[in-house]
Amino acid sequence: MKYTLLPHTDIKVSKICLGTMTWGQQNTEAEGHEQMDYAIDKGVNFFDTAELYPVPARAETQGETERIIGTWFKKRGNRDKVILASKIAGPAAITKHIRTNGFKKEAIEEAVNESLKRLQTDYIDLYQLHWPERNTNFFGSRGYKHDPDERWEENFKEILECLDGFIKAGKIRHVGLSNENPYGTMKYLEESRKSRLPRMITIQNPYNLLNRLFEVGNAEVSMRENIGLLAYSPLGFGTLSGKYLNGNMPEGSRIKLFPNYNRYSQPNGVRATEKYAELATKNGMSLTHLALAFVNQQPFLTSNIIGATSMSQLQENIESINVELTKEVMAAIEAIHNEIPNPGP
Template sequence: MQKLKLGRSDIMVTDWCLGTMTYGNQTDRADAYQQIDMALDAGINFLDTAEMYPVNPISAETVGLSETIIGEWIAKTGRRSEVVIATKVSGNNPGWVRDGRGYDGDVIRQTVDASLRRLQTDVIDLYQMHWPERGSYMFRQNWTFDPSGQDRQQTMDHMRDVLEALDDCVKAGKIRAIGMSNESAWGMTKWIDQAEALGLPRMASVQNEYSLMCRLYDTDMAEMAVNEDVTLLSFSPLACGLLTGKYQDDVPAGSRLSINGSLGGRMTPRTLPVTQVYLDLARDHGIDPVHMAMAWQATRPFLISAIFGATNVDQLAHLLAGRDVVLTDDLIAEIDAAHKANPMPY
């Protein structure tokens, strides 16, 4: 496990991060507590959650439950000092939280306090906006993305309002660093430009989807990250379980695909055939496909802390067994060739 700096902050995180979005529905409390202990004992120091978690399915009744479970673990174990905690405020939504209202400066001040209470901690290490209020091309919206209805001045005013609220929270000692999620290169540079011009907190990270199967980050976002010192927190590095191979022949009961039917739009006619290309590569090189997918993240030319999730401790044990795997140059070259031949499966 390697340590890396979160943007230009003084926070050091491991290059793997334990995601907790199933805590409270697919993953019960006892399993969640054990997972956190296992991750820390394996050298991981980073947890990611959100006010809207758990998901699969998302419901108003379970909003905040994943944070609550982490808070209970903190109270139970006293290991708060060993872990960096990241959480998020939800943007506009169908009604899961705040009757669908997204976030502005006033909401931020309230939601930070609410997350602190649920997490049973005095400070949130990384506070993130779950998606931009103006909209996002993430989650398969890239195929029909239309930014023509955006109002630039409205966006700039919103960013300033949010940054000023986050600045209040930083000065009050409630949060240490800030980040975005599901954001674009233009959006990230504008958040950073505003912060630098006004002396407000600067984005340290961006949490976007990134895996062997989803590589939208590789161009404009990668250039932004390198030049602006923004750390990628990559979610779904196993492509929502596709890269484990478990969906090639069947749909396991209780799996995400069995619950939502499309893996959030990731299931297309090309998905399973392209998945098989990577499974075959792993087999040919004598490496577990899960370990290959996770180790590949460390080969990229920008800083990544890869957020992985496990429904249960057995899945987590399998993942952790590959924490020291390093890919050969030959395998990396074959992965590059596979991507060029099979781009954008979903």
Template structure:
């Protein structure tokens, strides 16, 4: 079955027995009540092919970027064990984590993963990591303090240091964290031609990635924060030059960040076109879709990353974003869901999403997030209609 493109399998986590793979079955269209959710039924995950690779990944990817900053090693290991014991088989990290980035803490996320990784069979854990794109600010990542580029020297150094921190001899997926060329990033929407700059050619980037694959240090490659142009250039050159093809794109996607992907990347990434799988990051939009920031003076808001680090992801705290979140939270509560469950279920049900990257700072958050995958699929038409009504007047309200 593993050779089928975009195949999807249903796996139910049973604590006392191995994971059981069975045929997909449509579940009851009625949503469970909030009371039913408290009974914590077994997490049920589907497994999807990632692009045209042989990686069969869980529809939940465990995000790690708070580990070593907001989370201790003990807390991170508890999250890892809970997630993987409940069917998750892929984690996402990056050389620059934890965030917000600091010279003193850079790389701590990988170092925290290292001892836990030794407790599991290596081939049972899919590791996705990222090499930083163009930056003149990230001077602590390289021996040469000029910043980062996506060229052979930077890729080689990044991979070798990541492997050492993680304590493994290979990673399953290496992604370019953001492009070497100028593109609008992290909430920016409009392309500014005046910011164009010389960049490392796509072919040179692919050749450098090919080199680390040949060395056995990387299995597959992907991109992140990328555009349709970038995806198509990488895929086209891989085909024409006989170099490795990207299998994934890790971009932001959520109830309040939809247009950039839905507008054209969906078509580009379709199996019939470039066949690149979406790893959707920030499905909760930095946590704002959980509703915890609606009252900025609450203890929950102050303990969240947007409260702890003023200015970080500030685009999510704009009035229009909060207005949309308030409306989505009302929909969730009317239908017996938490705001986080509604947001995650919306992303879960999109046919073009291969996996949602879910991060948490507490076990309670992680359990609530994973409980989304016990809910019937897809969300009922009534809920989707209400989501559409909000979207029609609050399209991507967090854009800069």
């Protein structure tokens, strides 16, 4: 395994992070425990979860993923071996069953305490805002469209002050963002400097061969401000494993189970995936390894959040840390990207 530091800390994290959002929906508790056992054995010490998980979000299963992690901690007695990240859900139609008061102090207090109970731990190493309260950066959407009727009022300082209280109480160690854009990221960093409040140290956004929108604005912020990317969907809902090519739709796959998760499977996405698959074959590697190694080699990356529903997928995903793409392969990737840029929003 390879390791990096969480920015502005001395906390060493594996460059492969274990994603968990299928546990409690597509995966059972026993399968989640098996994945964590294997990941730890392979040197993965960084796990990412959220109060929202598993996905798709449902009232009946909300919090189940954290509960599965909690029973594993209790069973193994190894909380100290894991750097644990979780998230508070932002306001949205899909989170009304959790709460409707966004990132108010009462909301954060409830979210943190309930997560700690489910996780059976006293602290969370990295606590993240799952997406902004502002009307921006919606899932599957490109660009920003201003909403003149938006009711949001600037509250960056209030949120940081609230999070600071939980840091001082020892319930969380550090804070980060998710599904954020350069405006929000810089506002948080500006406020932390101005008011001497906790600094956002990471940003968890989608990043893969089919969606490199992070490079437009966020990557410069990441490099210049040292706020590390935790890349999620590095395989684009499994599209970049190649399993959906040639019209295939494997039983139990995410898009088979949840057809609306098809943002990476539109015609241009399929065409680009075919080209990346040809490039991988030409260079003697799987498409999965090409896609994950591309993410692993980015200078703004802190950790690559991989997710799997089977042990064979998990093994291949973790093994990607040992794949190094040559300058020639990276150049070939750029050529495909220039021909079919960002087909998956």
